[in-house]
Amino acid sequence: xxxxxxxxxxxxxxxxxxxxxxxxxxxxxxxxxxxxxxxxxxxxxxxxxxxxxxxxxxxxxxxxxxxxxxxxxxxxxxxxxxxxxxxxxxxxxxxxxxxxxxxxxxxxxxxxxxxxxxxxxxxxxxxxxxxxxxxxxxxxxxxxxxxxxxxxxxxxxxxxxxxxxxxxxxxxxxxxxxxxxxxxxxxxxxxxxxxxxxxx
Amino acid sequence: xxxxxxxxxxxxxxxxxxxxxxxxxxxxxxxxxxxxxxxxxxxxxxxxxxxxxxxxxxxxxxxxxxxxxxxxxxxxxxxxxxxxxxxxxxxxxxxxxxxxxxxxxxxxxxxxxxxxxxxxxxxxxxxxxxxxxxxxxxxxxxxxxxxxxxxxxxxxxxxxxxxxxxxxxxxxxxxxxxxxxxxxxxxxxxxxxxxxxxxx
Numbered sequence: 001x002x003x004x005x006x007x008x009x010x011x012x013x014x015x016x017x018x019x020x021x022x023x024x025x026x027x028x029x030x031x032x033x034x035x036x037x038x039x040x041x042x043x044x045x046x047x048x049x050x051x052x053x054x055x056x057x058x059x060x061x062x063x064x065x066x067x068x069x070x071x072x073x074x075x076x077x078x079x080x081x082x083x084x085x086x087x088x089x090x091x092x093x094x095x096x097x098x099x100x101x102x103x104x105x106x107x108x109x110x111x112x113x114x115x116x117x118x119x120x121x122x123x124x125x126x127x128x129x130x131x132x133x134x135x136x137x138x139x140x141x142x143x144x145x146x147x148x149x150x151x152x153x154x155x156x157x158x159x160x161x162x163x164x165x166x167x168x169x170x171x172x173x174x175x176x177x178x179x180x181x182x183x184x185x186x187x188x189x190x191x192x193x194x195x196x197x198x199x200x
Numbered sequence: 201x202x203x204x205x206x207x208x209x210x211x212x213x214x215x216x217x218x219x220x221x222x223x224x225x226x227x228x229x230x231x232x233x234x235x236x237x238x239x240x241x242x243x244x245x246x247x248x249x250x251x252x253x254x255x256x257x258x259x260x261x262x263x264x265x266x267x268x269x270x271x272x273x274x275x276x277x278x279x280x281x282x283x284x285x286x287x288x289x290x291x292x293x294x295x296x297x298x299x300x301x302x303x304x305x306x307x308x309x310x311x312x313x314x315x316x317x318x319x320x321x322x323x324x325x326x327x328x329x330x331x332x333x334x335x336x337x338x339x340x341x342x343x344x345x346x347x348x349x350x351x352x353x354x355x356x357x358x359x360x361x362x363x364x365x366x367x368x369x370x371x372x373x374x375x376x377x378x379x380x381x382x383x384x385x386x387x388x389x390x391x392x393x394x395x396x397x398x399x400x
Contacts, residue, residue, distance in 0.1 A: 004379060007248050012342055014244060018237045019228055028219055037218045040240035044214060044267050048207050048310065060260035067244050067263075110248065142212055179204060 003107045010105040013074070020073045023080045023151045024143045035070040035078055038139065042066040045135045052173045053131045061128045065121045066135065068114055072098035080151070081140065082161055095122075124171075134172025137165045141183055149192040158194040159184050203307045210305040216274045223280045223351045224343045235270040235278060238339065242266040245335045252373045253331045261328045265321045266335065268314055272298035280351075281340065282361055295322075324371075334372025337365045341383055349392040359388050360396040 020035040043066045050059045070078075075098035079091040103115040120129045141162070144150035151157065162184050170177025187193040220235040243266045250259045270278075275298035279291040303315040320329045341362070344350035351357065362384050370377025387393040 004249075004252070004375070008342065008379075011241075011245055011248055012346055015226065015241070015343070015346070016228065017240075018226055018233065026215065026218055028216065033218070034237065036240045037234065037236035040217075040236045040243070040267065041211075041215070043240070043243060043263075045211055047264055047267065047314075048211055048306070049204075052204070060263070063243075063260070063263060063267075064247055067240065067247065106248070114247075142208065143215070146212055146215070175204070179208075 006105065006107050007110070010102075013102065013105055014071055016074045017071060020070070020078055022078045023155075024140050025147050025150050026143070027147050033143070035073050039067055039070050042069075042132075042135050042139055045139060046132065049135070049173075049176065052175045054127045054173070057127045057131055061117070062132045062135075065117050065128065065132045068117055069121045069132070069136070071102050072096075072118070074098065074102060080155070081137075081165065082155065082157060127172075130168075130172040132172070134169040134176055137168045138176060138180055141165075141180060145183060145187060145192065149187075152187070152193045156194060158197055159188050160196040162187075162193060163196070206305065206307050207310070210302075213302065213305055214271055214274065217271060220270070220273045220278055222278045223355075224340050225347050225350050225354075226343070227347050233343070235273050239267055239270050242269075242332075242335050242339055245339060246332065249335070249373075249376065252375045254327045254373070257327045257331055261317070262332045262335075265317050265328065265332045268317055269321045269332070269336070271302050272296075272318070274298065274302060280355070281337075281365065282355065282357060327372075330368075330372040332372070334369040334376060337368045338376060338380055341365075341380060345383060345387060345392065349387075352387070352393045356394060358394040358397055359384050362387075362393060363396070 017036040018034050021032040022035055022038055024033040024038070026033050043063045046059055046062045046066055053059065053062065072095040076091060076094035079087060083091070099115060099118055103111045103118070106114060120126055121132055124130055124133050140151070144152050152162070166177060166180045166184060169180045184193065188195050217236040218234050221232040222235055222238055224233040224238070226233050243263045246259055246262045246266055253259065253262065272295040276291060276294035279287060283291070299315060299318055303311045303318070306314060320326055321332055324330055324333055340351070344352050352362070366377060366380045366384060369380045384393065388395050
């Protein structure tokens with residue numbers, strides 16, 4: 001039963017992702033979202049929006065990536081999407097160390113396969129990874145719209161900052177990218193997002 | 201974009217699953233688990249424990265079922281696993297009404313396919329559904345062990361009550377069923393669970 005013991009140790013350890021809080025605010029009740037429920041939401045988005053992925057995309061692989069992509073935050077914590085370059089670089093280092101520790105709880109073959117999915121997500125080279133990363137960018141936009149501005153207003157985020165994230169959505173799915181661009185326009189019109197700096 | 205509007209309405213609506221609290225207590229921080237993070241945990245369990253499913257089981261289908269199985273609790277709430285038969289029957293009715301409403305937010309073809317996965321999980325006739333249901337029973341056992349008794353001690357649950365749930369785990373996976381039986385023995389020895397009534 002040693003293999004199963006290792007698997008269940010991993011399963012018990014990852015409970016901690018429910019305690020990692022993100023910037024995103026939920027509306028009912030108003031509290032910060034945690035990374036476990038965020039990962040669930042993304043995986044359901046992958047199932048629901050599968051027809052917006054490029055033809056031939058393996059949605060099972062996308063879902064698996066999304067379920068695992070934030071596990072490193074158990075050690076590294078969540079970093080706000082608009083953090084500066086120095087913070088992002090420290091975060092990347094911390095996340096790699098976390099991946100080394102957490103996936104190693106599993107039997108070696110599974111450790112390698114889960115780590116492979118995590119690396120694939122980070123490297124954004126496959127259609128699956130690009131679609132998964134796009135969903136990861138779209139979900140907080142939907143939350144901010146629902147929350148009447150959310151972290152956009154809280155941190156004074158401008159439309160051009162959000163548009164750099166929309167580019168990632170477009171890379172994963174042209175149709176979701178177009179939709180996200182419309183959302184940004186609507187958010188600027190509704191005063192939920194500061195207009196692009198170039199126009200202000 | 202009408203199809204995508206419907207899909208995103210569903211995705212926005214299901215945010216509410218993050219507000220549905222279960223009986224299960226988390227340990228760090230000590231608070232009740234919500235159904236969204238529970239669903240995430242189950243989906244990762246399906247990926248991790250795939251080699252304990254009967255040969256030929258479609259794990260992608262298991263994962264999809266687990267991601268969707270609790271959505272009905274947005275309307276129906278969560279019912280404690282050891283509720284009485286009358287409560288269970290009222291719950292089933294409420295959950296069917298919830299499934300009618302929530303899946304109908306989607307485009308008709310997707311509404312039918314997601315509802316089909318939910319029905320399959322409930323009916324427990326396929327190997328995929330039986331494996332998924334088994335994981336849904338195993339996860340709270342792991343949480344109670346981690347919490348030093350959790351809902352078992354809180355509600356005075358006896359080993360024979362838990363063993364009726366272990367039967368469901370065994371139906372989905374003989375090896376996980378054996379493991380769960382060992383967990384019950386250990387919990388009784390450690391005083392986390394009242395001994396079987398027949399022996400007391």
